[in-house]
Amino acid sequence: MLRTKYYLTRADGDGPTALYAACFLEGKRKKIYLPITVVPSEWDATKQKFRRSRTNWSEDNTLLEFLAKELDKAATKLAAQGTPATPDDLRALVGKLTGAAAPPPAPEGLLVQLAAWIEECRRDKTPSTIKSYRTLVGHLTAYAKIRRLNLQYTSVDADFVEGFKTYLLKTVGIANTSINNNIKYLKAFLNAMFEQGKHEFAHFKRFRKLEAALPEVVYLTAAEKNRLFTLNLEPLPYLEHTRDVFLFECETGLRFSDVYALRPEQVGEGFLLLTTQKTADLLRVPLSPLAQSILTRYAGHREGRALPVKSNQKTNQDLKIIARLARLNTPTTTTQHRGSERVATTRPKHELICTHTARRTFVTLALEGGMRPETVMRITGHKDYKTLHRYLKITDAVVQDEFAQYVERQNTPLMRVAV
Known part of the structure; x- marks a missing residue:
């Protein structure tokens, strides 16, 4: 027997709203508009009748x-023929019995269309971006459920x-930077649908970001990088492989995704x-001698890949162990905004190292070593100096050395005059 109940599309308000039949097909409720x-005040939801x-x-x-009777008869007849009703x-039967074409189904919810858009984005977005989009879907789904x-x-x-x-901020507990990223992804979706004519609401253009400090990415000094290089990991080959890949990134400035995808033919x-x-x-x-030696060491060891790269998550886990073994314990402070509060946290450097540390290390050491910013940008692919500047960290030793050179240059003419 086909169970059919009737509901209003909107149960409040003074204006008329659509009525739909909820038909249970194979244990699942399907809406037949x-x-x-009917005006909500004219409908008795308990008795399923008009007042x-x-x-x-x-x-x-x-x-x-x-x-209700005709829908049940039609479903029973189709089931007897071995063809379950759809x-x-x-809907076609409702249109026939009421003398009107069956109304179109209700428009798909925003979350359904967001999921479809994410699938379309898989053509030209990286897996990490798609993962971020799906995280947004999870947050929106949970929020919509809480707010009904x-x-x-x-x-x-x-x-x-x-x-x-x-x-x-309050329930999920993420910082302002992550919140802003979620809002950015939501705006990208709404803007794409707006451009395609799927909706005409421009609310998204007025969405505001929270105040947030730029994320700080830890880098290694030349001495710390050398400490990793000289660390004996032969008894732990799985860590040795991760260390070598990390050093290769430090020598080339490549993103982890590019090293992961690197092929021998490149x-x-x-x-x-x-x-x-x-x-x-x-x-x-360009490849430094160290980078070339790492490539040579693993040549032919991994079919289709130039280096033995693990997943980003596993690599980050290994790096923290390696950095701890190398005693990279320098107290390192990072800051982030949580709402209006600016939170500073100081931890040993080995707890903060991740795959992106290598790229920042390359940029920092290259600039400290005298390489022109334009040359660094050509190697790393940065589009402008403002973006590159985020990676620039000058160590106290370099500042002291350059200041000493400045003082020497300033004092030289005076010393000649004094003589």
Whole structure:
């Protein structure tokens, strides 16, 4: 027997709303919208009937009973023929019995369209970006459930986003930088759908970011890098492989995603030629003697890959162990915003090292060693100096050395005059 119940699309308000039949097909509820509208005050949800206050209430209630019986008969007949009824079958029957074409199904929710957009993005976005988009879906789904919201384009306005940011801060417990990233991804989706004509609401253009400090990425000094290089890891080959890959990144400035995807055919005589995974830039990266020796050591060991690279998560776990074994214990302070509060945290450097540390190490040591910023940008693929400047960290020793050279240059003419 086909169980059919009737519900209002919207149970509050003074204006008319659509009525739909909830039909349970194979244990799942399917919505069959009827060409009937009703003011919520004229509907008795408990008795599943129109109230007497509705004009022609008796005839309309008879119609609902008739529709329920006919839908059940049609589903039973199809089941006897070995063909289970589908929602489209029932919609067509409703249209026939009411003398009108069955109304179109309700528009898909925003979360459904967001999931479809993410699938489309897989063509030209990196796996890490897709993962970030899916994290956004998880946060939105949880927030909508807590607030009992059916997310539609019209409801995702500035007020919604302010509440969503508060939820991410207070309930999820993430910092402002991560909150801003989620809002950025949401805006990208809404803007894409706006450009495609899927909606006409421009609320997303007024979404505001929270105040956030730029994320600080830990780097290694030349001495610390050498300490990693000289660390004896032969008894632990799985850590030795991770250390070698990390040092290769420190020597080339490549992102982890590019080293992970590096193939032997991209290795030339003293250089790499590759298209970056994140920005699709074509780069010609020179190879230092250390980088070449690492490539030579693992040549032919991994079919299809130039280096034995593990997943980003596993690599980060290994790096913290390696850095601890190398005693990279310098107290290192990082800061982040949580709401209006600026939080500073000081931890040993080995706890903060990750795959991106290598790229920042390359940029820092290259600039400290006298390489021009334009040359560094050509190697790393940075588009402008402002972006590169985020990676620039000058050690106290370098500052002291350069200041001593400055003083010597300033004093030389005076010393000649004094003589």
